[in-house]
Amino acid sequence: MERRKFINTAIFGAILPFSESVAESTPAKENGLAEPGRNIPIAGDYDVIVCGAGPAGIAAAIEAGRNGAKTLLIEVHGCLGGVWTAGNLTWILDNQNKSGLINEIKRDLAKLAGAGTVDSGSSYSFDAEVMKVILEAYCVESNVDVRLHTRVVSTAVKNGRLTHVLTESKSGREAWASKIFVDCSGDGDLAMQAGCKYEYGGPEGEGQPLSLLALVTGVNYDEIKPFVRDADDSKLRSPSKKRLEAEIIRSGVKPSYSLPGLYPIRKDLFMMMANHEYGYVGFDAKQISIATIRARAEVHQIVNGLRSLGGHWQHLRIVSTAEQIGVRESRRIHGLYTVTANDIIEGVRHKDAVCRVTFGVDVHSVKKDDENKKVYNRGVKAIPYDIPIRALIAKDVKALMMAGRCISGDFIAHSSYRVTGNAVVMGEAAGRVAAIAAVSGRLPQEVDWAEVKWTL
Amino acid sequence: MMVLSLITSVLFMCFQMPDNRRHHESCVLVKHTFADPDDSLEIINLVECQSPNGLTNWFSSDIKKSVCTSKQCKMLNVRLFWDGVGNYHHLELIDNEPLTKTDHTEFNADDYDKLNSILSDSLSVFRDLQMEDLVIEKRSDVDGVSGATSKSLTDYVVRDAVYTCYTLWHTVYGTSKNNIHALLKQRVDKDYLRKLFDRNDPVTDIWALNTMISNPEYAAPFFDKLIVKIASGNDITSSLALRAISPRNLNSEALQKKLANQISKADDLKKLDIIWKLNDCPVVYDAVIMQLLHDYQKGIITPAALQYVYKMISGKNMLNPDIAKKLQEFRTDKNRYIRDITDKLLITTEAKNQRQPRRTD
Numbered sequence: 001m002e003r004r005k006f007i008n009t010a011i012f013g014a015i016l017p018f019s020e021s022v023a024e025s026t027p028a029k030e031n032g033l034a035e036p037g038r039n040i041p042i043a044g045d046y047d048v049i050v051c052g053a054g055p056a057g058i059a060a061a062i063e064a065g066r067n068g069a070k071t072l073l074i075e076v077h078g079c080l081g082g083v084w085t086a087g088n089l090t091w092i093l094d095n096q097n098k099s100g101l102i103n104e105i106k107r108d109l110a111k112l113a114g115a116g117t118v119d120s121g122s123s124y125s126f127d128a129e130v131m132k133v134i135l136e137a138y139c140v141e142s143n144v145d146v147r148l149h150t151r152v153v154s155t156a157v158k159n160g161r162l163t164h165v166l167t168e169s170k171s172g173r174e175a176w177a178s179k180i181f182v183d184c185s186g187d188g189d190l191a192m193q194a195g196c197k198y199e200y201g202g203p204e205g206e207g208q209p210l211s212l213l214a215l216v217t218g219v220n221y222d223e224i225k226p227f228v229r230d231a232d233d234s235k236l237r238s239p240s241k242k243r244l245e246a247e248i249i250r251s252g253v254k255p256s257y258s259l260p261g262l263y264p265i266r267k268d269l270f271m272m273m274a275n276h277e278y279g280y281v282g283f284d285a286k287q288i289s290i291a292t293i294r295a296r297a298e299v300h301q302i303v304n305g306l307r308s309l310g311g312h313w314q315h316l317r318i319v320s321t322a323e324q325i326g327v328r329e330s331r332r333i334h335g336l337y338t339v340t341a342n343d344i345i346e347g348v349r350h351k352d353a354v355c356r357v358t359f360g361v362d363v364h365s366v367k368k369d370d371e372n373k374k375v376y377n378r379g380v381k382a383i384p385y386d387i388p389i390r391a392l393i394a395k396d397v398k399a400l401m402m403a404g405r406c407i408s409g410d411f412i413a414h415s416s417y418r419v420t421g422n423a424v425v426m427g428e429a430a431g432r433v434a435a436i437a438a439v440s441g442r443l444p445q446e447v448d449w450a451e452v453k454w455t456l
Numbered sequence: 457m458m459v460l461s462l463i464t465s466v467l468f469m470c471f472q473m474p475d476n477r478r479h480h481e482s483c484v485l486v487k488h489t490f491a492d493p494d495d496s497l498e499i500i501n502l503v504e505c506q507s508p509n510g511l512t513n514w515f516s517s518d519i520k521k522s523v524c525t526s527k528q529c530k531m532l533n534v535r536l537f538w539d540g541v542g543n544y545h546h547l548e549l550i551d552n553e554p555l556t557k558t559d560h561t562e563f564n565a566d567d568y569d570k571l572n573s574i575l576s577d578s579l580s581v582f583r584d585l586q587m588e589d590l591v592i593e594k595r596s597d598v599d600g601v602s603g604a605t606s607k608s609l610t611d612y613v614v615r616d617a618v619y620t621c622y623t624l625w626h627t628v629y630g631t632s633k634n635n636i637h638a639l640l641k642q643r644v645d646k647d648y649l650r651k652l653f654d655r656n657d658p659v660t661d662i663w664a665l666n667t668m669i670s671n672p673e674y675a676a677p678f679f680d681k682l683i684v685k686i687a688s689g690n691d692i693t694s695s696l697a698l699r700a701i702s703p704r705n706l707n708s709e710a711l712q713k714k715l716a717n718q719i720s721k722a723d724d725l726k727k728l729d730i731i732w733k734l735n736d737c738p739v740v741y742d743a744v745i746m747q748l749l750h751d752y753q754k755g756i757i758t759p760a761a762l763q764y765v766y767k768m769i770s771g772k773n774m775l776n777p778d779i780a781k782k783l784q785e786f787r788t789d790k791n792r793y794i795r796d797i798t799d800k801l802l803i804t805t806e807a808k809n810q811r812q813p814r815r816t817d
Binding site: 063065066067068069070097098099100101103104107141142143232235236439453455 | 579580581583612691723724725728732755758759760763790791792793794796797
């Protein structure tokens, strides 16, 4: 057996049965442990608290700060940017013809040599490290207090209004008061903890797969162009992906995703998405732990395999695998309006539109067997459509908004609006409305849309 | 030399564009002849319909060539048309001779529509493809160039006519377009660009604006026209017009004010672009700064945009009593963020001023 194949089998081959056994052998929850009552210190009192510092969260916090709200941004990871940085998703989909922060980000990325240098078509590629520092600078400039390494674990709701979030961190358990909260956790963690009702997955509760993304280097764009999903490739419906799959299979590895992609950032730096973890729920800690371990092993297997082919792959290396596995499907919190597949088909317009979505329906197969059977657009021909601010205001709990993929929508609509270019704009709108509401002592639904002065 | 105009001759007067689609006025037909860069024994004829004011209404070129080495395919025999600035316009069949496919069936109406849309796409995939990329297998019954179309191309091309699509696309965007651009380039001057703008045609505008972006020396005399186009409501024209204005040319208070005046008419995206343009000016005049500060107070620009205005304020600007007074007002703005960034601006400027050595007489 060749050395590379041996290593792939010996090390990573053991992970799949191990992780399955962990999944099966974990005992069901037992009776539980009574935690003694205790007084939680109020660590801060804010106008707006944003939970989750991904593309939606940073936009919400910065915009709230710039609109005069005393703002706190809480993030579980050690950097800002969420899936852009901790998730290694270094492509911004659906980013064009959108005003606001996204253009500031693109301008500053370009200034700091953080913009992708290979033509990626309509998507915008960037260097995740530059993105991290830019986002931190915006928060400092906007007077946003940032709490990294901190997880929201509970809430306090009084008379149907969210009044506090409780967090855990190295500083222990803390409580934070705010007039308005914005859930940008992606998974709707805050809204769920506050008691909001939500939907998950398709009609049968099925969810799209998770994907662990990696940044890779050691290959030259000009040499591997046929395997790269660049602007030219996208015009041909990305034949590069099947070529790459064939190449991975030639190395002795069968990737879990039959359309693996190498997405260029620079000529020597690529984002690789070659992994799909089916059947795992993105808001279940045990399940995402298992999925992450499996996925990371597979990503290494794939890279080792390609490298074993020699030639233009001989120096292929992983720069990093994502700290956070990419979650497509998660909670969709009930809002004052629900974006539906019908909205997409009709290209619906709203007077209180915060965002015009141009990205089509993109349902990644919910199970492996469907990969080559079901089309990603599920037969829905998308016409650019609006998301109204009402879809960002929680229905069941007052003083709570959502932005990003956890807003109120159905399964099909969610697969279209969930991409990060839209998340930024939604976050920005939520941040502005939250600030206006907080500073004027109103609820978000009481703010007149004309007062928001929002332009698409 | 790749583009060599050998002969230019006037054919006849008072000709109208055959399909009545664009620029109906009478024109002089001028024939330009170029050497074919692929075959020095061949020449390429380009016919130009030139209006009395010297602008071009359209160009055309007759294409008669084989797209198949088997000698079983019919020759291509079409007339291609470009508009007056070299954008592909349409094609016509010469002598009503239809286009055919590899199996000799004739193009139907849908095929012509598809071909037209392919030829209208300047960024087509054909741009980076070679002939050998077009097929994936060769069939024994037909010669090598008539193999099956690569699967990834099948949705993109006219079925069984991939070489026709490829050949015509490369004619439209290759040699012929280069020849047209070479002709136009020779004519570009202030007067020519003025006539182009006078057409009030968005397509012509785009060509003129791109010319100014690549040749900034042409832009300065058209400042007023560029300003109008920034607020035109046409996003492409507006963005190009703003790009054509060089910060170096914004060298007077009057010019800067004219640009700043467009902010109230622009959408949020363009407002920020205008402010960023002013940000790049070596000096921003006091009156412009004041106007932008007023824009914030009137709700015309956002707090985020005001932050960029602050970045263009120099120590010298701060000495202006009106600006200083306005900034003092902003220290008590109802928006906490504005209060904070104003404080920071004042503190930073004061520190800078203190660091500068003072002259003593």
